[in-house]
Amino acid sequence: MSEAPPLTSNRYRDAWCGQVLPDRVDSEVRVAGWVNRRRDHGGLIFIDLRDRTGVVQLVFHPETSGEAFELGHKLRAEDVLSVAGDVVRRSAETVNPELPTGEVELKVTAAELLADSETPPFQIEGYSGEVGEDARLRHRYLDLRRGQMREALMLRHRVTAAMREFLDGEGFVDVETPVLTRSTPEGARDFLVPSSQQQGSFYALPQSPQLFKQLLMVAGFERYYQVARCFRDEATRADRQAEFTQLDIEMSFVDGDDVIAANERLLAHVFDRVGGPKIELPMQRVCYDEAMGRFGTDRPDLRFGLELVDLGDALRGTEFKVFRSVLEGGGSIRGINAGRREMPRSELDGLISRAQELGAKGLVWAFREGEGWRSPTAKFLSEAELADLNQRLGAEEGDLLLLVADERKVTDAVLGQMRIDLAERFGLIDEDEDRLVWIVDWPLLDWNEGEKRWDAMHHPFTAPTGDFDPENPGAARAHAYDVVWNGQELGGGSIRIHSAEVQQQVFAALGIDAETAEARFGFLLEALRFGAPPHGGIAYGVDRIVQRLCGAETIRDVIAFPKTASGFDLLVGAPAPVEDLQLRDLGISVHKRKLAGH
Numbered sequence: 001m002s003e004a005p006p007l008t009s010n011r012y013r014d015a016w017c018g019q020v021l022p023d024r025v026d027s028e029v030r031v032a033g034w035v036n037r038r039r040d041h042g043g044l045i046f047i048d049l050r051d052r053t054g055v056v057q058l059v060f061h062p063e064t065s066g067e068a069f070e071l072g073h074k075l076r077a078e079d080v081l082s083v084a085g086d087v088v089r090r091s092a093e094t095v096n097p098e099l100p101t102g103e104v105e106l107k108v109t110a111a112e113l114l115a116d117s118e119t120p121p122f123q124i125e126g127y128s129g130e131v132g133e134d135a136r137l138r139h140r141y142l143d144l145r146r147g148q149m150r151e152a153l154m155l156r157h158r159v160t161a162a163m164r165e166f167l168d169g170e171g172f173v174d175v176e177t178p179v180l181t182r183s184t185p186e187g188a189r190d191f192l193v194p195s196s197q198q199q200g201s202f203y204a205l206p207q208s209p210q211l212f213k214q215l216l217m218v219a220g221f222e223r224y225y226q227v228a229r230c231f232r233d234e235a236t237r238a239d240r241q242a243e244f245t246q247l248d249i250e251m252s253f254v255d256g257d258d259v260i261a262a263n264e265r266l267l268a269h270v271f272d273r274v275g276g277p278k279i280e281l282p283m284q285r286v287c288y289d290e291a292m293g294r295f296g297t298d299r300p301d302l303r304f305g306l307e308l309v310d311l312g313d314a315l316r317g318t319e320f321k322v323f324r325s326v327l328e329g330g331g332s333i334r335g336i337n338a339g340r341r342e343m344p345r346s347e348l349d350g351l352i353s354r355a356q357e358l359g360a361k362g363l364v365w366a367f368r369e370g371e372g373w374r375s376p377t378a379k380f381l382s383e384a385e386l387a388d389l390n391q392r393l394g395a396e397e398g399d400l401l402l403l404v405a406d407e408r409k410v411t412d413a414v415l416g417q418m419r420i421d422l423a424e425r426f427g428l429i430d431e432d433e434d435r436l437v438w439i440v441d442w443p444l445l446d447w448n449e450g451e452k453r454w455d456a457m458h459h460p461f462t463a464p465t466g467d468f469d470p471e472n473p474g475a476a477r478a479h480a481y482d483v484v485w486n487g488q489e490l491g492g493g494s495i496r497i498h499s500a501e502v503q504q505q506v507f508a509a510l511g512i513d514a515e516t517a518e519a520r521f522g523f524l525l526e527a528l529r530f531g532a533p534p535h536g537g538i539a540y541g542v543d544r545i546v547q548r549l550c551g552a553e554t555i556r557d558v559i560a561f562p563k564t565a566s567g568f569d570l571l572v573g574a575p576a577p578v579e580d581l582q583l584r585d586l587g588i589s590v591h592k593r594k595l596a597g598h
């Protein structure tokens with residue numbers, strides 16, 4: 001626990017509970033807080049009193065506590081008290097080495113009940129998961145009294161304080177941007193807010209402050225940051241909330257290396273302040289293509305091997321129809337050497353099901369045996385092909401080999417995830433190791449086969465490297481970078497387009513015609529014509545960083561008032577139906593397709 005904050009004496013207290021330490025023996029103190037625990041012992045009443053700094057033991061004595069003794073009798077868990085007393089040393093047998101205040105106790109001389117509490121719906125002290133998360137969320141103010149939750153929020157505070165400290169020191173200016181705004185395309189659905197003054201028109205809540213921070217660069221602020229709330233109307237997951245917090249940063253007159261360098265110093269500073277991992281600078285960088293090639297993902301966990309290997313060249317002329325048709329169709333065959341393993345048929349079948357669940361049509365498994373394979377697929381492949389596959393996969397006798405043949409996106413997604421599954425299953429991840437890496441040199445665009453169009457890999461404002469060739473948009477690379485920590489993306493950003501002309505070309509490549517671009521982003525295009533400096537930035541998921549730092553299982557454990565997986569705030573009961581009158585003011589009528597809560 002960090003040091004107790006300063007305290008001005010008043011009628012409630014002159015010390016924090018956590019400050020009642022042996023150096024105060026023989027002095028009087030007054031503390032205030034909540035009854036953590038109460039025990040009756042041979043005529044004496046022991047109370048553990050809790051405030052945000054810790055717990056101190058109070059002793060109510062029938063003779064020395066006077067009127068307070070009566071009160072001590074009536075106290076129950078979570079009642080709120082102000083207590084005065086003498087600090088005394090505990091007898092040797094009653095010292096509690098678990099508590100910083102465990103060598104002393106407070107002999108109560110006066111006590112005042114400030115508020116009483118109903119019986120809480122779950123134990124605060126000694127909580128061990130006896131109630132489900134819904135109960136905790138419904139009574140979040142009680143849940144937040146628990147030490148673990150308090151520590152998580154304190155850590156969160158220290159993380160954002162360290163971010164602000166660093167950025168302030170480097171001349172970044174904290175500017176707030178609107179929450180009621182227009183759609184900002186980050187790829188999710190917008191939350192909409194109807195306007196009563198312009199019936200039928202809606203504000204969108206920002207998916208990020210992206211365009212405002214760019215406008216601040218046009219405005220000449222040069223260095224901006226904001227701890228900004230962002231909103232994306234998408235399903236909640238263990239590491240995602242529809243409403244979340246970003247550390248948002250933008251800089252002018254910089255290239256990608258400048259942004260990366262400033263951010264490495266920022267991360268090192270924050271981790272240093274809060275006891276996070278030690279970062280060696282400069283941090284490792286891996287190109288996007290290499291990450292996809294070796295790990296099948298753009299957020300690789302570098303703490304273990306099991307790298308993907310491309311096997312297409314070994315199988316170009318194969319007679320095996322399944323492989324041949326995939327290669328002829330422009331697909332890929334990729335594999336993993338999972339190392340020397342024993343695995344019964346049932347578990348191998350389990351791996352096949354897993355691959356199918358991840359989107360593959362099937363999975364080929366094999367164990368290297370002599371120069372060939374023990375595998376149901378071995379008979380379809382020539383000796384030369386098997387030898388070549390073994391060599392490319394670095395297979396030794398008994399190694400388990402897993403192959404997927406499909407479109408490249410599928411082989412990447414399936415093997416990329418199976419690589420992680422296998423590492424967990426075989427215990428290959430050293431939990432004490434931390435690997436931070438920049439993923440750099442991204443493609444600008446991503447082909448969306450379903451919609452038959454190009455999508456922005458980051459967002460539509462990311463700058464292409466070099467000249468943008470509208471005839472060949474798929475070839476464009478981007479000045480973009482993501483920072484990944486043990487397989488989780490912490491943040492990402494890019495150098496932005498600062499020319500209206502290039503921005504229009506990129507919009508056109510994304511299928512946004514000139515008229516739509518003008519209607520939705522006219523203000524940006526206009527601003528870019530008034531002298532926009534070269535600029536770029538980044539945004540971090542603050543909730544995620546804190547979650548990782550304290551090892552919380554879900555992001556909800558580091559958010560004071562989070563929403564459930566289905567987007568409900570159980571404490572206040574939101575979202576909720578509204579009065580017809582409110583709807584009328586907004587000019588809205590609702591088709592009641594679903595009843596709230598169902």
Ligand code: ASP
Nearest residue numbers: 208210493494537538539
């Ligand atoms: N606006 C981007 C995001 O929310 C981050 C950035 O490009 O700075 O992911």
